[in-house]
Amino acid sequence: MKKITILGSTGSIGTNALKVIEGKSNQFEVLAISGYSNLNLLLEQIEKFDPKYICIGDESKANLLKSKYPDKEIYFGDEGLKAMGALDEADIVLTAISGAVGIEATVEAIKKEKRIALANKETMVAAGEYINKLLKKYPKAEIIPVDSEHSALFQSMQGSRKEEVQTLIITASGGTFRGKTLEELKDVTVEQALKHPNWSMGKKITIDSSTLVNKGLEVIEAHMLFGIDYENIEVLVHPQSIIHSMVEFKDSSIIAQIGVPDMKLPIQYSFTYPSRESNIVLERLNLKKLKELTFSQVDNEVFKGVQLAFEAGKTGKTMPCVFNSANEIAVELFLKGKIKFLEIYEIIEEAMKSHQIEEIESLEIIKKVDKETRKWVYENYGRN
Numbered sequence: 001m002k003k004i005t006i007l008g009s010t011g012s013i014g015t016n017a018l019k020v021i022e023g024k025s026n027q028f029e030v031l032a033i034s035g036y037s038n039l040n041l042l043l044e045q046i047e048k049f050d051p052k053y054i055c056i057g058d059e060s061k062a063n064l065l066k067s068k069y070p071d072k073e074i075y076f077g078d079e080g081l082k083a084m085g086a087l088d089e090a091d092i093v094l095t096a097i098s099g100a101v102g103i104e105a106t107v108e109a110i111k112k113e114k115r116i117a118l119a120n121k122e123t124m125v126a127a128g129e130y131i132n133k134l135l136k137k138y139p140k141a142e143i144i145p146v147d148s149e150h151s152a153l154f155q156s157m158q159g160s161r162k163e164e165v166q167t168l169i170i171t172a173s174g175g176t177f178r179g180k181t182l183e184e185l186k187d188v189t190v191e192q193a194l195k196h197p198n199w200s201m202g203k204k205i206t207i208d209s210s211t212l213v214n215k216g217l218e219v220i221e222a223h224m225l226f227g228i229d230y231e232n233i234e235v236l237v238h239p240q241s242i243i244h245s246m247v248e249f250k251d252s253s254i255i256a257q258i259g260v261p262d263m264k265l266p267i268q269y270s271f272t273y274p275s276r277e278s279n280i281v282l283e284r285l286n287l288k289k290l291k292e293l294t295f296s297q298v299d300n301e302v303f304k305g306v307q308l309a310f311e312a313g314k315t316g317k318t319m320p321c322v323f324n325s326a327n328e329i330a331v332e333l334f335l336k337g338k339i340k341f342l343e344i345y346e347i348i349e350e351a352m353k354s355h356q357i358e359e360i361e362s363l364e365i366i367k368k369v370d371k372e373t374r375k376w377v378y379e380n381y382g383r384n
């Protein structure tokens with residue numbers, strides 16, 4: 001039995017992970033789960049999966065859980081998340097929290113040399129340089145990507161060496177506003193931005209998909225995970241979301257990973273790697289029903305999220321952290337109706353312009369830059 005910790009069990013990735021585990025209950029068991037504010041769903045999950053450790057956002061909810069489950073270990077807040085990442089009994093830690101709050105728990109899991117099934121892309125973007133240094137220090141820790149594109153790249157590279165890679169080709173659905181002009185995007189609503197054509201996901205990543213900032217985050221994530229230069233990373237719009245990404249090799253061969261757009265497969269692969277296994281919850285792709293697979297360039301004039309990420313990534317050091325933190329707050333402000341859709345790009349761009357880059361000597365630097373950037377965005381754009 002492999003014991004799994006799920007950080008962010010109440011989210012879209014978290015609930016899918018629980019379905020994967022249910023389908024393979026002879027092999028996997030839930031050791032620990034964490035939620036933030038959705039206490040009801042967390043309670044349901046506790047009843048169903050009987051985890052030994054539980055973490056929740058605030059102390060009052062934690063006290064409630066403590067009185068209901070006196071024999072379980074209950075944690076709360078950011079410190080609680082860290083403790084969850086560090087549990088000795090875990091075999092796998094799935095990081096399915098949304099946003100940079102996931103960094104410290106991931107760091108703890110690396111220090112304990114766990115397998116980290118990494119969904120939380122913000123960690124690799126904001127702290128990638130630091131995480132990579134840490135992985136050298138703790139060589140038994142391993143990060144298996146869960147993000148569908150990175151899982152696809154990882155799968156496509158099995159049996160190959162990094163030196164043989166020519167280009168990582170990251171596919172993008174193009175988001176809900178694909179084909180729209182700047183004029184048409186000026187007054188789009190939150191509701192419109194939350195409608196993703198192919199994937200059902202949490203709110204933050206759905207907005208990121210509509211701006212293509214998600215694709216930008218994924219470019220940096222790919223660079224950090226696979227050590228491939230930015231010059232050799234490309235984004236292609238592929239509206240059908242069937243090819244989850246591909247790798248072009250030096251000899252011109254392209255290897256792609258194809259499947260239905262469903263996160264359960266990359267989640268399971270991160271648990272079972274290097275083996276591939278059946279699971280009743282996994283849907284099969286019917287190739288005969290596929291009508292077409294198309295590819296086109298990103299419209300960088302309209303969707304600036306990708307180019308800004310390349311810029312932040314190439315600058316390196318603390319700049320990717322600023323890109324990520326500015327976007328997190330911009331998305332929060334957009335969801336609250338405080339800024340317009342296109343201001344998300346403006347905020348990221350301006351935050352990057354006003355940032356003085358620093359060397360990442362410790363995790364403290366990342367935490368400081370993250371905090372300062374959030375403050376800067378609130379001060380300059382958080383009007384009522």
Ligand code: NAD
Nearest residue numbers: 008009010011012013035036096097098119120121201202
């Ligand atoms: P979600 O919003 O559905 O879920 C987020 C989870 O994090 C919830 O369990 C929530 O309780 C928890 N959480 C949020 N804020 C928290 C905080 N401050 N402290 C502690 N816990 C907190 O998000 P999601 O769509 O499941 O995405 C999770 C992560 O996976 C993100 O980093 C996202 O980019 C990545 N990802 C998601 C998908 C997808 O299909 N949903 C695909 C690829 C990558």
Ligand code: MG
Nearest residue numbers: 147148149218
């Ligand atoms: Mg993705």
